[in-house]
Amino acid sequence: MGGVTPAGRRGFKYETAANGPMIDDAIRVLAGDCTVIAEDTDRSEYRGRVTTIVKPDNTVLVHDIDGYQPVAWLTRADSVSSDRTGDFTLVVKKDTQTLRIAAHDQDGFAHYPASAAGTPVGDCPDCGGALVRSSGVTCVSCGDRYGVPADATIRDNQCDCDCGLPKMRIERGLAFNVCLDRACESLDAAVKQAFDREWDCSEPDCDGDLRILRRGGLIAGCEHYPNCEVGFAIPAGVVDGECACGLPTFETGSGIRCLDATCDRALEGALEADSAADD
Numbered sequence: 001m002g003g004v005t006p007a008g009r010r011g012f013k014y015e016t017a018a019n020g021p022m023i024d025d026a027i028r029v030l031a032g033d034c035t036v037i038a039e040d041t042d043r044s045e046y047r048g049r050v051t052t053i054v055k056p057d058n059t060v061l062v063h064d065i066d067g068y069q070p071v072a073w074l075t076r077a078d079s080v081s082s083d084r085t086g087d088f089t090l091v092v093k094k095d096t097q098t099l100r101i102a103a104h105d106q107d108g109f110a111h112y113p114a115s116a117a118g119t120p121v122g123d124c125p126d127c128g129g130a131l132v133r134s135s136g137v138t139c140v141s142c143g144d145r146y147g148v149p150a151d152a153t154i155r156d157n158q159c160d161c162d163c164g165l166p167k168m169r170i171e172r173g174l175a176f177n178v179c180l181d182r183a184c185e186s187l188d189a190a191v192k193q194a195f196d197r198e199w200d201c202s203e204p205d206c207d208g209d210l211r212i213l214r215r216g217g218l219i220a221g222c223e224h225y226p227n228c229e230v231g232f233a234i235p236a237g238v239v240d241g242e243c244a245c246g247l248p249t250f251e252t253g254s255g256i257r258c259l260d261a262t263c264d265r266a267l268e269g270a271l272e273a274d275s276a277a278d279d
């Protein structure tokens with residue numbers, strides 16, 4: 001297979017227009033009268049005036065005029081390259097599958113800057129572009145990204161931080177409103193200030209306090225670690241009382257629970273009060 005362009009993760013080296021948006025990720029589009037050959041254990045050949053879309057994760061979709069389903073596709077291919085010897089404009093490979101697309105008559109071959117699409121949540125203070133929420137928050141124009149916990153809410157018209165970014169509302173024992181940019185306003189620092197050493201370790205023989213730490217997510221872990229291994233992920237919810245076990249209870253989207261997810265005593269107090277009322 002001489003002449004095959006070595007392909008990186010994206011298969012292409014994209015050149016961004018000097019005055020265009022500085023976005024690394026691009027969607028490549030090839031349109032025209034093409035022959036498309038899909039090979040695995042069997043072989044299918046198509047010809048038509050089609051549009052092929054190559055996404056940054058090497059997903060390749062060949063669309064014709066009918067319906068919503070592509071004529072041919074490979075999702076998250078290992079490589080996307082061109083084969084000049086065979087005159088194939090695109091050669092897509094994944095495991096034993098190959099997709100070859102040759103353009104007899106090109107209507108267009110271009111790449112376009114692409115971003116995540118999501119719910120608009122405000123304007124980028126750096127460039128004025130639209131900020132959208134998908135898995136994180138991304139600026140559609142300059143590509144700035146902010147990691148956002150899945151349960152955080154960001155509302156348009158919510159008050160912005162002094163830095164100009166929207167704030168996110170997130171429940172970690174209390175409802176916190178913090179800047180999207182952790183470097184500007186730290187959720188961890190806010191939770192620490194509220195709950196560090198606030199609760200006692202639940203191990204009967206341990207006199208430790210629970211410290212607020214980040215281990216992937218935020219946890220309340222015993223100060224005597226590693227001698228004491230008590231540690232709990234802080235639930236997405238607001239502290240609303242004390243469990244029969246002594247730890248705090250949280251009101252979450254799925255009900256009242258103990259800080260200790262394995263403890264089922266969170267509702268004991270409430271149940272006793274109910275049965276007392278019944279008597």
Ligand SMILES: [Zn+2]
Pocket residue numbers: 124125126127128129139140141142143144
């Ligand atoms: Zn921006």
Ligand SMILES: [Zn+2]
Pocket residue numbers: 161162163164165179180181184185
């Ligand atoms: Zn800020």
Ligand SMILES: [Zn+2]
Pocket residue numbers: 201202203206207208222223224228229230
């Ligand atoms: Zn402990």
Ligand SMILES: [Zn+2]
Pocket residue numbers: 243244245246247258259260263264265266
């Ligand atoms: Zn409990």
